[in-house]
Amino acid sequence: MKRTTQAKIAAVTGGAALLLAACGGNDPEVGVPDNPDDVSGTVTFWTYPLGVVDSVNWWQPYVDDFNEEYPNVDVEVVMQSFSNREEALVTAIAGQNAPDVVYFNPDFIPQYADEDLLLPLDELRDDWDSFVDSSLESMTWDGALYGAPLLMQMQTSYCNTEALEAAGVDCPTTWDEFREAAPAFVDAGYFATEYSGTSTLNHTFYLYLWQAGGEVLNEDLTAAAFNSPEGLEALEFIKEMVDNEWVPREPLSVSQEFEQSEAGQGNVGYMVGANLVQTRTLVDPDILETVPPMQNMEQVASGSVGAWSIFNTTDSPEAAQAWVHYLSDSDFIADFIEASGYLPPREDIEGLFADDPQLADGMEYLDQVRTGVMHPQARELIDVIRPHIQSVLLEDTDPQAALDAAEQEVNALLERG
Amino acid sequence: MVSTIAPADQPALAPPRRKQPMWRSPGAVAAYIFILPYVIFFVAFRILPALYGVALSFGDYSLSGTFELLGLDNYVRLFADPLFWNALRVTGIYALIAIPLTVAISLGMAQLCNRVLRGMSFYRSIFFLPVVTSPVLSGIIFIWLFSTDGPINTALSAIGLPTGSWLQSSVLVLPALALVSAWMNFGYNMLILLAGMLAIPQEYYEAAQLDGASPWRRFRSVTLPLLKPALFFVLVLETVKSFQAFDTIYVMTSGGPVRSSYTLTYMIYDQGFGYFDFGYASATGVVLLVITLVFSLIQRRLIGRNA
Known part of the structure; x- marks a missing residue:
């Protein structure tokens, strides 16, 4: 409670400081002085391999372009690795060596904002209404925007047309259609789908829970809500897949590399959600039929948003904001999306994927994308719930008993804070 | 009263020179200079972080x-946390399997x-290769080896033994991970034990052979007792490694x-890097340190007394 109050005071103080900094320039609306020559400093910029955008060289022309407008800002691009991502960040912050601008996904926002480490970006742009609502919501915590979206990623639903042909079924788009198609896929020598027992629940149990119409937490995020008829229906649906051997058993307990997985080898009939760009590097794109996100009570696709956040420890807040402003302009995002194959978080970018209908189809469903639970303890919640889901799938624990036990642990965790 | 005057027929004795303390001898100073960089690094990067923790x-x-x-709030919370007790149980069972397995394999390979x-x-170099292989890479390879249709199950099935769902079973997963640990660590231990074996004088074996001792008897009565110092070192090393098992488990x-x-080190990682609960993670780390220390002391008492 004390910490929360301190955090709020710090947030208000930080906000006031930012406002003062903004007022120091000529345009208080955007938080960056009007005259670019007045902006100076070094911006340490941590990015990660995003599709083919995996080297510092890719960024250099954009840094040069930015420097034409802001000649006194030195952008230092650091290409980090996704493996050990959290360790590197935490170590840098604890060592008072945090980057100024960093690439974040939704899970990170509440956690780092709650630690009072991020600059609010509400005033950075005056065209936030050009962005997809769900992309902004996934970067918002406690009423403040902490990330400028760069990309959206939707876990695409698709079928393997060779499997469809062999099984003599149409690609399912609802739970009931999947139940009908699954045995036919298996009889034809394919797995009906794949379920990972080790990856984030955002793409697995939560997805089915949302499709069943359920929620992970209650509205004010103070108690578990997944122990509900919808939660039970979702868990029983997943158990049905495992018990009937519609899914491979290995991924229930082992984190497989994509190329080692059955999906990566093209042995799965239907995927409820997959990274299409990654899939097409291993599976012939011509045998992939993309379909709308799976639906039961609700039509939901899992996904993620990538965004730029600014640490409030930065020595050059104006320079950092100018750089993030540049990175969230439609011109830059259009170039990035075209190179990387992700989906755009801005609605004002047109003409993308004209020659790629599979990716273009995904743009229609961006509003159905859910990225996870916006809570500072989101990751801990997943770590608490996941073993109970595994115990149902691997050790035949009763689904209701597993949900009861998970609910008890989650509520204790939320109560402790 | 004792006279201090020497008899006239004996030369007077020079006053006894005070013995120079060992640490002030020229040799010691040179030694200190040589170990100073290591001591500085050890204090800066091991001792101080540990105290900070x-x-x-x-x-x-x-x-x-x-x-x-x-x-003491973090410790009170820790000892009431079922997650901690589960992690402690898992760590204990893992150590119980991994330590004897690794030491036995290392000893066998050294022999x-x-x-x-x-x-x-050339063979020794080959056996050392797993030590320098990345644990992540080893983990990925062993996922494939332990898979349902993987080589291990295929081999077991070929000789008529039952196959196992190694990484899907709560019972088999720890032996499987211990096997990976043994594979990764035996090369280094083997070199230490081999150095110990090579230091045993051949005459002992020759004498034992003349007395009619079988190879097993020579190993038991000559090699093992004289290998105690190296064996003790390997045992302590493996104990520490087993209690700190993390990377292959994380990957696999x-x-x-x-x-x-879910081992204690995994819990520390989650609490610290995952949930930013550094105080709680540190408390878990301190408990792990105490446990490791106690076990090492017990081992010293049981095995290393004469080592």
């Missing part, structure tokens, strides 16, 4: 740099390599299935 365990440290003293054979140095099972491979 102990201090953190008594408070709540946030990433933004604030520290609130909590006294095999302790002979004159053409190309032996993520602590599952159903937390059956």
